Amino acid sequence: KNEVEQSPQNLTAQEGEFITINCSYSVxxxxxxxxxQHPGGGIVSLFxxxxxxxxxxxxxxxxxxxxxxxxxxxxxSHPRDSAVYICAGGPTNYGGSxxxxxxxxxxxxxxxx
Amino acid sequence: KAGVTQTPRYLIKTxxxxxxxxxxxxxxxxxxxxxxxxxxQGLQFLFExxxxxxxxKGNFPGRFSGRQFSNSRSEMNVSTLELGDSALYxxxxxxxxxxxxxxxxxxxxxxxx
Numbered sequence: 243k244n245e246v247e248q249s250p251q252n253l254t255a256q257e258g259e260f261i262t263i264n265c266s267y268s269v270x271x272x273x274x275x276x277x278x279q280h281p282g283g284g285i286v287s288l289f290x291x292x293x294x295x296x297x298x299x300x301x302x303x304x305x306x307x308x309x310x311x312x313x314x315x316x317x318x319s320h321p322r323d324s325a326v327y328i329c330a331g332g333p334t335n336y337g338g339s340x341x342x343x344x345x346x347x348x349x350x351x352x353x354x355x
Numbered sequence: 356k357a358g359v360t361q362t363p364r365y366l367i368k369t370x371x372x373x374x375x376x377x378x379x380x381x382x383x384x385x386x387x388x389x390x391x392x393x394x395x396q397g398l399q400f401l402f403e404x405x406x407x408x409x410x411x412k413g414n415f416p417g418r419f420s421g422r423q424f425s426n427s428r429s430e431m432n433v434s435t436l437e438l439g440d441s442a443l444y445x446x447x448x449x450x451x452x453x454x455x456x457x458x459x460x461x462x463x464x465x466x467x468x
Contacts, residue, residue: 272454283392283443285459328398333453342388342411343453345398 246271246331248346255353261316263327263349271331274312275343276303279326288314290332319353326350357381359448359460367466373434376463380427380448386410387429388453389421392443392462401444404429405452436467 247266255261265274273292279285289296289303291312296303300319305312316323330343360379368374380387389401400413404423421431427448433440445462449455 275457277457277459283445283462283464285445285447285462287457287459290456330398335454342400342403342413343457347397 246329246344246346248329248349250349251347253349253351255319255351257320257353257355259319259353261319261323261351261353263314263329263351265312265314265329265346267310267312267329267331267344270334271310271344272334273332274303274305275330275332276312276314277328277330279328279348281325285328288327316351321353321355324352359446359458361444361446361460361463363463364461365464365466367468368436369468370436370438372436373432374436374465375430375432376444376446376465378429378431378446378448378460380429380446381458384448384450384458385427386449386452386455387423387427388447388449388457389429389431390445390447391415392445393441398445401431403452410452433465438467441465441467 245268249264275290276288277285278288291305300317302315326348328348329346362377386405388403390398392398403411407423418434423429443462443464447457447459449457
């Protein structure tokens, strides 16, 4: 069964701290999506990566294919980064019984000023 | 480019009623996926439509159904509502499916009383 495990479940940080959220996945996943969900519900796609590293502003996502592990880093965290961060495994095929995203449980991040 | 829109944003229904939710994808996107999000279960996949065909279905009862029109707009329907159907319903559009970057709508918050 394809699974995505995320840690930690909850994270509280002080403004300015470096934050890391981890995601481990099983076989059958071709790419890893990092999503951000603010209170109120809307979800924004932050990254989709299948190898290496991507950076966008203060956010960095890395993936290690051999270890089936991905991390999301936030540098110089700010209270506006407070949100739920979700990793999701993308399928190897379009459609079919395994052709959908598989979600982690999410990490609730709270950054205090 | 306009984002994914969902209507209505909020809905209150009574047990036993039925409800129809609508999702308009980003222009050019042919895949629309629907998800249910509850505090206890997190994000769960309902179904995916691609070019007016249901391509994949999650583990939900037959009371949950959907369709996609020729302009890629999609609707989902829940019949005989139960209290447990109270949730945030999100749709996501993409070019061709879950292997591509996903663009989420703001969601419809359904409350069943």
